[in-house]
Amino acid sequence: MLISLKNAHQQPDKVGNKAYHTSIMLNLQLPAVDGFVIAEPYSEEDIQSLWKEMKTNIPFAVRSSMGEEDSETVSGAGKYATVLSVKTYEELKEAIETVFSSNNGTTQKAVMIQPMIDSVVSGVMFTSSPFHPNRASIEAAYGLGELVVSGQITPESYEIDKQTLTVTKELNRHKYYGLFLQNNPLSLGEEKQTRFGNVRNVAHMNGNFLGSIPYKMRATFCINDLQVLYLYTLGLAIEKHFGCPQDIEWAMDDKRIYLLQTRPITHKIPSSLPSFEPSSHRDDVLNGKIASLGATEGKVKIINDSIPLEFMDDEEEFILVAYETKPEYVHYMSRAKAIVTEIGGTLCHAAIVSRELGIPCLVGVEGITSSVSQGDHIVVNANEGEVILC
Amino acid sequence: MITLTNPKTNEVVIDFQLIYDADSALHLDFYADGLIEEAHQLFHQYSPFQKINYGFLSCSIPDYEQYENHFDTSMKNHFFLSTAACAMVSTIKPVHELCRKIEKQKRENVFEFSYYKELYQRVVNMMAYKRFSDRCETLFEKPFDIRVPSYLMRLLIALERLDIHSSDEVTNFIERYGYLYDFYIKESRLETPEGVNKYVKTVKPTNPRSYVKMDNSKRSFECILYKYVSWYEEMRHIYQLRALRNFRHFFQYHHLDIHETSWKDLLEKEENTCSFH
Numbered sequence: 001m002l003i004s005l006k007n008a009h010q011q012p013d014k015v016g017n018k019a020y021h022t023s024i025m026l027n028l029q030l031p032a033v034d035g036f037v038i039a040e041p042y043s044e045e046d047i048q049s050l051w052k053e054m055k056t057n058i059p060f061a062v063r064s065s066m067g068e069e070d071s072e073t074v075s076g077a078g079k080y081a082t083v084l085s086v087k088t089y090e091e092l093k094e095a096i097e098t099v100f101s102s103n104n105g106t107t108q109k110a111v112m113i114q115p116m117i118d119s120v121v122s123g124v125m126f127t128s129s130p131f132h133p134n135r136a137s138i139e140a141a142y143g144l145g146e147l148v149v150s151g152q153i154t155p156e157s158y159e160i161d162k163q164t165l166t167v168t169k170e171l172n173r174h175k176y177y178g179l180f181l182q183n184n185p186l187s188l189g190e191e192k193q194t195r196f197g198n199v200r201n202v203a204h205m206n207g208n209f210l211g212s213i214p215y216k217m218r219a220t221f222c223i224n225d226l227q228v229l230y231l232y233t234l235g236l237a238i239e240k241h242f243g244c245p246q247d248i249e250w251a252m253d254d255k256r257i258y259l260l261q262t263r264p265i266t267h268k269i270p271s272s273l274p275s276f277e278p279s280s281h282r283d284d285v286l287n288g289k290i291a292s293l294g295a296t297e298g299k300v301k302i303i304n305d306s307i308p309l310e311f312m313d314d315e316e317e318f319i320l321v322a323y324e325t326k327p328e329y330v331h332y333m334s335r336a337k338a339i340v341t342e343i344g345g346t347l348c349h350a351a352i353v354s355r356e357l358g359i360p361c362l363v364g365v366e367g368i369t370s371s372v373s374q375g376d377h378i379v380v381n382a383n384e385g386e387v388i389l390c
Numbered sequence: 391m392i393t394l395t396n397p398k399t400n401e402v403v404i405d406f407q408l409i410y411d412a413d414s415a416l417h418l419d420f421y422a423d424g425l426i427e428e429a430h431q432l433f434h435q436y437s438p439f440q441k442i443n444y445g446f447l448s449c450s451i452p453d454y455e456q457y458e459n460h461f462d463t464s465m466k467n468h469f470f471l472s473t474a475a476c477a478m479v480s481t482i483k484p485v486h487e488l489c490r491k492i493e494k495q496k497r498e499n500v501f502e503f504s505y506y507k508e509l510y511q512r513v514v515n516m517m518a519y520k521r522f523s524d525r526c527e528t529l530f531e532k533p534f535d536i537r538v539p540s541y542l543m544r545l546l547i548a549l550e551r552l553d554i555h556s557s558d559e560v561t562n563f564i565e566r567y568g569y570l571y572d573f574y575i576k577e578s579r580l581e582t583p584e585g586v587n588k589y590v591k592t593v594k595p596t597n598p599r600s601y602v603k604m605d606n607s608k609r610s611f612e613c614i615l616y617k618y619v620s621w622y623e624e625m626r627h628i629y630q631l632r633a634l635r636n637f638r639h640f641f642q643y644h645h646l647d648i649h650e651t652s653w654k655d656l657l658e659k660e661e662n663t664c665s666f667h
Contacts, residue, residue: 176408188396188403189442200443202405203394210394212405215413215649 002046003037005112014039016065016110021242021262028241030234032259035114037065038096047096050113051089057115059181059207060086062095063261064102065110084116084146085181085207117258118181119144119251120194121222123155124347126265127235128245130355131290136160136232139345140222142199142213143178145249145260151344151351152324153178154364156222160232167225173218177202180211195254196220223252231257238262247352266356284389288340288365290382291351296337296360297379297390300372303329319380323369325350333357338380340387342369362387395451402454406445414575415652417634418445423510423653424517431481431518432474433460444652465525471615475526478519479622484512485629492636493565501643503660506636510653513633516626523623526616541628545570545580554587569635570628575648576638 001014008015008023015023015037025032036050054060064080081102083095092113099111122145129137139148139155147153156175159168180192180199186209191198199211223231231250234257238246242264249260301318320336322329324343330353333339339354344363354361360382368387372378379388392409393402404425406418422445429437438453449457464470488509495502548567553559560583568586571578579585641648646655 173411188399188401188448189405189446191443200405200407200446202403202408203396204398212407214407214415219413 001039001042002049003039005032005035005037005114008037011039014110016112017263018063018065018261019110019112020065022112022114024241025238025259025262028237030237030259031257033114033117035060035112037110037112039110040100042096047089047093051092054113054115055089058087059084059116059183060092060095060113061116062086062092062099063112063114064099065112082146084144086113087207114260116181117251117260118183118253120196120254122249122251122260123148123222124345125231125235125248125250126245126347127232127239127248128265129159130265130346130351131293132159134162136162136235137347138223138228138231139347141175141178142196142217142222143180143211144208145251147179148345148347149249149349150324150326151341151348151363152326153345154343155345155347157345158223158228160228165229165232167228169221169225169228171219171221175218175222176213178211178213179205179208182207182209227252227257234259247347266352284371286365286368286371286387286389287385288362288368288387289346290361290385291339291344291346291348291363292354292357292359292361293382294338294358294360295379295381295383297377298337300374300376300378301332301336302369302372302374303332304369319378321368321372321378338362338382340365340368340378340380342366393454397451400451402449402451403442404439404447404449410573412445412573412575413649414634415444415650415655416637417575419653420513420517420630420634421445421520422447423514424520427514427518428521429457431477431515432522433464444654461521461525465529468611471526474519474522475615475619475622478516478522478619478626481512481516481519482622482625482629485509485516485633488512489629489632489636496636496639501640503640503656506640506656507660509633509636513630516629519626523619523626526619527623529612529616541570541624541631544628549586549590552586552590554590557583560586569631573631575634 003011003015005019005023006026008019009027012020016039019037022032026034036053038046038050062083064082066080081099083098086092086095096111096113100109121140121142123138123140124145126137129135136159138158138160140158141148141153141155148155154172154174156172157170160166161168178199182201182204186192186201188201188203191200192211197214197217199213199217201209202212203210235246235248238248245265246262247265248262251258251260296319298317298319300321303320303322317337319338319340320329320333321340323341325333325339325341325348333350333353334357336359338360339350340361341350341363342365344350346363348363351361351363360380362380362382362385365387371389377390379390381388393404395402406412406421410418410421412418422441425447426437426439426441429435438457439447439449442448488505492505492509495505545567548563552563563586564581564583568578568581571580580589638648641651
């Protein structure tokens, strides 16, 4: 069945949490992105009607809105497929099938179809920081948000003191690339103009392009303090409605800020940390950003595209080390004692999942993948932001 | 070298903007045009690379693979290595000479584009050997404990010797060494008297003598070659940054954006206005 997003909140049992939350944001007059939901059972006519309604707004993003996803206890972050830059009827049909088929467990299945925002900057906001309940956290990067949420880029961090509304921020000069919407054909090396500067096409990626970012953009914060506070105000309105802290994905085009989705923050901040003493260590220490607190030690399993995932299937406990995390790694992340990644931010999927699992996680640990080998023993002391090589 | 392969268009692309933390389009052009010049300087042949944008090259996949194979094979040939190393050294002095001429002109407030055009070409010739020296380092570095006088060591020695109470000395230091502090075209913290005075207090004493000893006795061909190439690689780095600093002065004199002006922009501006005056 086809349901407009504005009316989706009236049928929460059919549309899934993500669509329900988006519908609520629309009805609160917040700048969410309007669109449609296809819920099971659906027919070819539903897709045809959807195409008729939305074809003037191409390209679309097709996202999952499954039953267990985005609930108060489980985020399901990065678990289901998302298809971006859908431009034709055939692509739309295929994208809807892909997203539906990425769910092989939940009874309630739905997908959300929205026009894509031509994001110049995007990111994630936690209305309550994972580590400091008196602060809100925002992570931002140039381009579409997929690289931020999937942890494939190290974003810029902003923290807002909830009492004083003071913004603390950390400039990331190494934001060399981003994923950008390709709304017009762009040859390799050609530039797309944004209000921050020109990004240039380095590689085509499924209707989008990987853009390299010039120095002036790298040397500038992605968002200013006023935009940070505006985002926080929007976040507070959503938090107030749902009655709990929210994890919100947002995007900004050349004109305004949009809210893409919201879900409750599933992680609860521990009141105290257990003390930890590693069994042995040498002086080599790598530092990273704390994504989930805790400390442990164990054998390394490095995971990347060139290693078959079956390699991870034995029963042995391991610490998962990756350059970045991907949706297909989620199963292995759930079995790891700890997660360490070379890039990524504290609000990316790896971080959210590790906090849900209650395992230590460090992101942005520069050099970790080249410093350790399969089977090496390491200590992950996420309380101190350290990886100790043994 | 970091490349991105695009099987759909059968292209390999190299975007130096993704590789180096440079703050200037012109600096990225040094690398891109240097890589194009590499084929001519090292192999006396046309380059397979095509310049698409500032600091951005593309090449067809078969041409790239063929060229890389040729490069790899040549790097195993001792005669090629020693000839290329000598040729590399001979590209540095012309940059030094022209930098001095341009700096002399600058003191008289003269900024003649023809000199900068020539400087750019000389820098590109020098940069043509960048990948050659990088490859020598990866081929030969590990077995030998070789020390060469790093450009940073030069900077530290100069700082240690600096009498900050003499304004002449500080001015000379800024002119000769200040630009070595970082990799950017913008004025470094060691290019102002205040920055120098502040920084000099944080400098710890070094023992530079051990770093400048060049002892080639009882060494293999690879070792001697590596040391020779590494030594001049440091020199290349110094003159690359010195040329960049001189271009900054040129940009500032002509009110051009120091970060965004590329080599193509300069040539177009010259063509449109016939001169920079």
